[in-house]
Amino acid sequence: MEQLSYGAFSADLHQKQSGKRAPMQVSIEVTRRCPLECQHCYNNLPMGDQDARSREMTTEEHFKMLDELVEMGCFWLLYTGGEIFARKDFLEIYTYAKKKGFLITLFTNGTLINEKIADYLVEWPPFAIEITLYGRTRETYEALTMIPGSYDRCLRGIRLLKERGLPLKLKTVATSINKHEVVAMRQFAEEDIGVEFKMDGQINPRIDCSQSPLAVRLTPEEVVALDMSAPKAVAEYASLVEREQAKSSRLSRGDTVYFCGGGRNSFSVNPNGEMSICVTSQQDTFDIRQSGLRGAWENSLREVRDRKRTRMTKCVNCRIQTLCGMCPANGEMESGDKESPVEFLCHVAHLRAAVIGSEVPAHGDCEFCVGGSEHSALLNSAQRIRSKEIDVEAWVGPQSILPILNGSSLVASGCNSCGNH
16 A cells, blocks of 8 residues: 555564564454444444453553554554444543554544544544445435434534544445445535545455345445446556556465465454454454464464465466455455355456456456356346446435334435535
């Protein structure tokens, strides 16, 4: 990532001085408790879950971890959840990290942000704050979050941060419940309040192995149709593929299971004080309360990172990996196997390539490539997207999503809860 260029320099300098790898960036889940009950979420727990609360790292343990991260040469932090502000001591932890000099990004749903928190963030500004918006109307938003009143609280949080000039970004997870409002959410973010917006159609099973989030996952055709509805999307995807196909596939250049930065320049710590490759990969975790941060990073996590592939899959020689998003954590979440391709992601990647007119070089037994069992259907789907036969702006939502909320007057054209509309 370009934004980490100085961090990369800092980490490289630290490694040269110490002879050891430095983690440039660390993702810290402070809690998995959340005031929302989103149908698509892979890790949320109830706010009142006392067992979860009792297992979370204490304030002092967070301070100790931050001290160790400074010593190890870490530069960048991401605080995520659950909902970060579900912890009453979060601002205390955050301030300690700020005083240590970290660049910090905050992931939040915005519903717990009030004037006191917003004013405090002005005094101690993060590098970025990303709020997930789950719908452009109250009905849709709360059909996904399952909590009445959450839409208004989210808009309040957005308004408070925007009014104070804080570095705000909006994003959404596209689902079968809110897909018809993604275009309106993008317009709200980019045109109405002037902030960056991004959409992700990837939904994983829960880390407790429940498949329930997949019930609201879009079809590959719907994901790609939404992708291509964004301005400049076709050109940007074409540029990615052109650069990638100019060299050998990323996976074929190595022989390890993991091919991302996890375990090399980054890691994650979950609320219970366990280190892993990333937030979504939880098969291999190491208790930093017992081993210490440095011991887990330099020994246990390095062993995970250096594991060799046990077999060749169609992913290894694939030349459109930038269109896919497949990683071992996805395989782990989807099927329990880090090396197993995720067919949903493979389908999405090949469909993106077909829509932009990029030919996919053969890369093994792939049903979506030329000669594969799904290739003809994929081309038909791409044509429907290109011809606008699939018109995302004409999509409508499920009827009577939340009957109790049908009387809502807060709609895309008439919201008055955010002063920047």
